[in-house]
Amino acid sequence: LETEALLRKAIKKNEFVLLYQPQIDAVTKEIFGVEALIRWHREGHGIIPPNDFIPLAEESGLIVPIGKWVFEEAVRAINFWKDAGISPLPVSINLSIRQFYQAELVQMITSILTEANIDPALITIEITESIAMDATSALPILKELKALGLTISIDDFGTGYSSLSYLKKFPIDYLKIDQSFVRDMTTNKDDRDIIESIILLGHRLNKVLIAEGVETREHVDVLGQLGCDMFQGYHFSKPISKNAIIDYYTTFN
Ligand code: G
Ligand code: G
Ligand code: MN
C-alpha cells in the first residue's frame, strides 16, 4: 500500500518519463520506428525501472492512468518529431493485460489520437503471448484497434505459455524475437535454429520480424542473413529521450 500511495503521488507530480529505443530497418539501416519504455524518476531515489513498479501498477489498477499518460506522452513525441521536420516515426507501446480489462481502452486511445490529429498507423500495440492467450478479453479489443488502423505486435515471442493457434485468430502484424534467443545465437546452435524457424514461420504468415537485444555486429550479420526485417538493441541505441531521437535520426538517416 505504501508503494501504491507513492505511485499515485508520482502520477500527480508527473514523475514518469518515456524513453524511446530506435528500431532499425535491416535493409536500409535507417531508423524505422521506436519502442516507448517508461521510467519513474522518483524524487530522492533516482530512476526506477519498469520491472520495479509496473507489476504493482497492474495489481493496484494504477496501470490504467499510467497507461493513459503513456499514450498521451507518446502522441506528444510524435508531434514533437513532426514539428522538428523528421519523417513520421511509428511508436510501439507496451500494454498490460489489466489495460484490456478497462472498459474504455479503445475509447481512450481513439480520443487521444483524434485530439492530437495522429494517424493511427503510427501507433503499434505490443502485447505478450499471455495476453493473446486470454482471447475472451483481448481479441475483440485488438480487432477494434486493428480496424482503427493501429498495428499489433507480439512481444517476447516464443517465451510465453501459449499455443501457436493465436497466430491465426489474432490480427497480428509484427513478431518480436525475444532477446533471450538473440543473446546466445552466435554460440548456441539451438538458439540460432529457433530464430531461423521463427523467421520462416513469421514470413510464411506475412508477419514482420523484429529482433530484440541486438547487441553486436555479429548479431546484426547473422540476423540479416536469416532474413530478419528489423533490429532493436544496444548495438544501435539504448532507450533515449525524444530530443535524442532527433539527434539519432539526423545522424543516421
Ligand atoms: O525498459 P525495460 O527493458 O527495463 O522494460 C522492462 C519491461 O517493462 C518490459 O517488459 C516492458 O514491456 C515493460 N514496460 C516498459 N514500458 C512500459 C509501459 O509503458 N507500459 C507497460 N505496461 N509496460 C512497460
Ligand atoms: O519486454 P520488452 O521487450 O518490452 O522490454 C525490452 C527491455 O529490454 C527494455 O527494458 C530495454 O531497456 C531492454 N533492452 C533493449 N535493448 C537491449 C539490449 O540490446 N540488450 C539488453 N540486455 N536489454 C535490452
Ligand atoms: Mn516491448
Ligand code: NA
Ligand atoms: Na521483449
